[in-house]
Amino acid sequence: MQHLVDTNDLSDKQIEAILADAFAFKHKNPPPFLENKIMVNLFFEDSTRTRTSFEIAAKRLGMGVINLNPSSSSTNKGETLEDTFANISAMDPDCVVIRHKDNNVARNLSAMNLSRVLNAGAGNYAHPTQALLDYMTLVEHFGDIRGKTIAIVGDIISSRVASSAIRLLRRMGMNILLVGPKAFLPPISFVGDALPQYKKLEDVIDKVDAIMSLRAQIERHEKPVFKDYSHYGHKYCITQEVLKGRNILIMHPGPVMRNIDISDEVLQDSRCKVLTQVTNGLYMRMAILKNLILDS
Ligand code: NCD
Numbered sequence: 001m002q003h004l005v006d007t008n009d010l011s012d013k014q015i016e017a018i019l020a021d022a023f024a025f026k027h028k029n030p031p032p033f034l035e036n037k038i039m040v041n042l043f044f045e046d047s048t049r050t051r052t053s054f055e056i057a058a059k060r061l062g063m064g065v066i067n068l069n070p071s072s073s074s075t076n077k078g079e080t081l082e083d084t085f086a087n088i089s090a091m092d093p094d095c096v097v098i099r100h101k102d103n104n105v106a107r108n109l110s111a112m113n114l115s116r117v118l119n120a121g122a123g124n125y126a127h128p129t130q131a132l133l134d135y136m137t138l139v140e141h142f143g144d145i146r147g148k149t150i151a152i153v154g155d156i157i158s159s160r161v162a163s164s165a166i167r168l169l170r171r172m173g174m175n176i177l178l179v180g181p182k183a184f185l186p187p188i189s190f191v192g193d194a195l196p197q198y199k200k201l202e203d204v205i206d207k208v209d210a211i212m213s214l215r216a217q218i219e220r221h222e223k224p225v226f227k228d229y230s231h232y233g234h235k236y237c238i239t240q241e242v243l244k245g246r247n248i249l250i251m252h253p254g255p256v257m258r259n260i261d262i263s264d265e266v267l268q269d270s271r272c273k274v275l276t277q278v279t280n281g282l283y284m285r286m287a288i289l290k291n292l293i294l295d296s
Contacts, residue, residue, distance in 0.1 A: 002292050003110035003117045006126040007168045014291065015132070021287035022136050022280070032062025033290050037094040041067045042085075043120065044100045049254050049278055050120050050129070054097050057285035063094070081105060082112065089114035094293050101220075116292060124158050124220065129288060130253050131164035133281040135172060137273055138210060140280065141249055146173030151204045153179040153236055154214030154261065157186045158221065161253045162214060166195070177204050180236065183225045184216070200235070201242055210249040213238050213261045233260035240265050249273055 003009060010018070024030070039058045043051050051067075058065050068088070070076070075084050081100075088096060095116040098106050103123035110117035121127045138145045150169060156162040156178050166176055178185055178197045185197050198204050213236075216229060226232050237260055238250055250272040256262055266272055 001113055001116055003119075004128050004288060004292060005106045005110050005117065005119045005122070006164060007128045007131050007171075009128075015135075017295070018132065018284070018287045018291050019136060019139065021290055022132075022283045023140070025286050026280070026283040029060060030286070030290075032060075033294055034058070034094070035062035037061075037063045037293055038092075039063050039065050039289070040088055040093045040096045040115075041065065041120075042070065042088070042096055042098045043067075044070045044098075044105075045121065047099055047120070049281065050099065050127075051097075053278070053281045053285050054118075054120060054129075057282055057289055060282075061286055061289055063289070066093070082109070085109045085112065086114055095289070118288070118292070121160055124160050124217070125163060127160040127164045127253075128168075129281070129285055130161050131168040132288065133277055133284040134161075134165055134212065134251060134253070135168055136280045136284050137251060137277050138169070138174075138249070140276075141273070142209065145169075147175070148209040149175040149177065149207055150210040150212060151177040151179050151198075151201075151208045152212045152214065153201065153238070155184045155216045156180055156214065157184055158217035159214050162212075165212060177208065179204055181225075181232065201238075205242060205246065205248075208248055210251060211238060213250065213252045213256075215252075215255060215257050215261055229257065229260050233257075237261060237263055238266050239263040240269075243269075243271070247271070251277060254278065 041051055055065050075081055093115055095118050097118045097120050099121040101123055103125035106117055106119035106122045119126055119128055142148055152162050170176060176195050178195050252262060252274050258264055
């Protein structure tokens with residue numbers, strides 16, 4: 001049974017096949033390859049894009065979708081998550097999409113091998129479908145991304161988007177620079193070995209082909225890092241004054257904190273791919289569902 005907890009669960013060949021399918025589906029909607037298959041969404045954390053994207057992707061492929069709301073499910077009555085998962089699995093869905101604040105939940109449930117597990121966000125550890133849709137967006141723009149440089153800017157230490165992107169984009173041959181205040185930069189052990197770290201945007205702006213801006217993951221901070229995020233924004237917001245005429249691709253997984261992460265003006269700029277990422281996310285998730293459920 002093929003699970004997707006992080007992108008390192010996928011071989012190079014599988015990633016190549018998924019990417020090719022995602023581009024093909026974007027070009028032309030495919031037939032309902034997964035008619036009569038069932039997806040269960042189990043989101044223990046808030047989500048707008050990822051949950052809707054998984055649901056639309058599944059429906060475009062003909063799947064039935066069940067959205068289980070954990071706050072009204074039996075985990076609230078004291079049932080363990082493992083038992084909830086075992087009970088859902090006993091009804092034989094084709095996949096369970098799970099988001100949870102704990103880094104290990106998706107991995108542990110996948111190890112039970114009762115249903116195919118697709119990780120839609122695990123703590124600050126992994127968000128593989130986001131990494132794959134970001135990869136698609138970069139390939140769509142640059143063609144060959146090997147040797148290109150991306151700066152990840154913001155709350156890297158708390159971000160599963162950053163950790164999955166670092167693993168996947170390095171694997172695909174990109175250079176990665178990390179930018180943020182000290183409290184947001186990870187210790188070296190975070191990604192296995194050291195990546196160049198910078199405190200100021202101006203120190204990287206002439207070195208990069210792309211910037212991935214990240215939201216401060218305030219809900220994950222034990223105590224507030226900044227009292228006022230406009231101070232953070234003064235230093236790290238991607239603005240027209242920072243970018244000027246440079247040909248740099250601007251990305252963000254959403255939700256964007258306007259004028260803290262990216263300025264209103266840059267969000268309107270053709271260099272900014274935030275909504276393209278969302279569109280690509282749909283086709284990428286369709287491709288992931290097809291490859292995991294049908295082809296493996
Ligand atoms: C992110 C998440 O939840 O990990 N959003 C997303 O899935 N697109 C990032 C965030 O919440 O800042």
